[in-house]
Amino acid sequence: GAVELGPYRHYMQKEIFEQPRAIADTLEGISAITPDIFGDQAFATFRKIDSVLILACGTSYYSGMTAKYWIEGIAGVRCDVEIASEYRYRDSVPNPHALVVTISQSGETADTLAALRHAQSHGMLHTLTICNAATSAMVRECALAYITRAGVEVGVASTKAFTTQLAALFLLTLSLAQVKGRLNDEQEAAYLKQMRHLPVAISAVLALEPQIIAWAEAFARKENALFLGRGLHYPIALEGALKLKEISYIHAEAYPAGELKHGPLALVTEEMPVVTVAPNDSMIEKLKSNMQEVRARGGELYVFADGDSRITSGEGLHVIRLPEHYGALSPILHVVPLQLLAYHTALARGTDVDKPRNLAKSVTVE
Ligand code: G6P
Numbered sequence: 001g002a003v004e005l006g007p008y009r010h011y012m013q014k015e016i017f018e019q020p021r022a023i024a025d026t027l028e029g030i031s032a033i034t035p036d037i038f039g040d041q042a043f044a045t046f047r048k049i050d051s052v053l054i055l056a057c058g059t060s061y062y063s064g065m066t067a068k069y070w071i072e073g074i075a076g077v078r079c080d081v082e083i084a085s086e087y088r089y090r091d092s093v094p095n096p097h098a099l100v101v102t103i104s105q106s107g108e109t110a111d112t113l114a115a116l117r118h119a120q121s122h123g124m125l126h127t128l129t130i131c132n133a134a135t136s137a138m139v140r141e142c143a144l145a146y147i148t149r150a151g152v153e154v155g156v157a158s159t160k161a162f163t164t165q166l167a168a169l170f171l172l173t174l175s176l177a178q179v180k181g182r183l184n185d186e187q188e189a190a191y192l193k194q195m196r197h198l199p200v201a202i203s204a205v206l207a208l209e210p211q212i213i214a215w216a217e218a219f220a221r222k223e224n225a226l227f228l229g230r231g232l233h234y235p236i237a238l239e240g241a242l243k244l245k246e247i248s249y250i251h252a253e254a255y256p257a258g259e260l261k262h263g264p265l266a267l268v269t270e271e272m273p274v275v276t277v278a279p280n281d282s283m284i285e286k287l288k289s290n291m292q293e294v295r296a297r298g299g300e301l302y303v304f305a306d307g308d309s310r311i312t313s314g315e316g317l318h319v320i321r322l323p324e325h326y327g328a329l330s331p332i333l334h335v336v337p338l339q340l341l342a343y344h345t346a347l348a349r350g351t352d353v354d355k356p357r358n359l360a361k362s363v364t365v366e
Contacts, residue, residue: 050095053079055087084111205336226252226264
């Protein structure tokens with residue numbers, strides 16, 4: 001039957017606010033890290049593999065990009081991420097010892113399925129999917145699976161599917177780290193505790209909505225926007241730009257902030273809002289000097305900092321502070337205000353938020 005909207009104006013808004021519940025459901029029953037959560041054969045497979053190859057499209061591709069930082073940084077396993085529609089038509093070098101990971105909300109995206117089959121036909125038989133649809137083709141065709149429990153996602157712009165994918169990919173990272181001898185009991189307990197606290201932490205971020213609505217009024221009058229992030233939060237900047245493009249039709253681009261000087265700085269004027277994802281991680285000082293480069297050209301900064309970032313509002317510099325700094329899991333929190341910014345900007349522009357022009361929820365043909 002139809003999913004009820006309840007008190008919300010659009011499915012997208014409802015789905016943004018469902019994220020605490022979606023993450024809690026996705027992590028339900030996980031009391032310890034073990035490869036078994038991905039299937040009976042996962043332990044044997046994880047022992048054999050020497051690298052990970054992630055294949056996905058759209059928002060799911062950005063969760064894969066985020067996971068690359070985790071898988072290499074925490075598990076010490078090499079990880080490549082490819083856009084499914086490019087991978088399938090490229091002559092790549094098959095590695096039979098790679099774990100092929102497809103990420104898909106629907107489990108039916110034609111390009112991702114074709115990329116999976118392409119990998120299999122080249123002898124890459126260690127396959128795993130992170131998928132929100134338990135009975136999908138993707139789950140049937142992969143040896144191992146983790147089913148996210150976002151629930152039905154109606155809005156074309158993906159939100160809760162993305163954050164639940166990230167939660168599942170973090171579980172995958174920890175399981176790989178364990179099998180590769182890179183996770184001790186203390187670290188496991190600390191990560192699990194942080195993961196269990198995510199629903200509460202996301203709720204605190206959702207409470208920032210009134211401040212974000214005020215920013216959205218300014219964004220609604222722009223035709224271009226630049227998104228910056230570094231490290232783990234570069235993919236989050238990409239996802240923020242994608243959300244804004246998809247539903248508000250504002251042209252938005254994302255850059256890793258260190259690349260500003262190699263091109264996008266030429267676009268920066270007083271007319272250019274620059275959204276910056278700025279948690280207090282190891283890149284924060286570098287990011288602050290990138291922000292100065294923007295200010296020096298008159299660009300207006302809209303910064304999502306956290307309690308520890310030490311960035312204060314000033315002329316041309318607006319700051320919203322997320323309550324908690326969240327370490328490796330910070331991307332799961334920082335994407336939420338970007339979803340809300342896109343949503344409220346689209347609302348202010350009067351676009352069809354749940355059914356943006358020219359886009360489909362699930363692209364099952366090439
Ligand atoms: C379409 C949707 C996107 C989605 C992408 C991949 O383009 O509009 O929101 O991210 O497909 O979909 P999947 O179901 O494979 O995650």
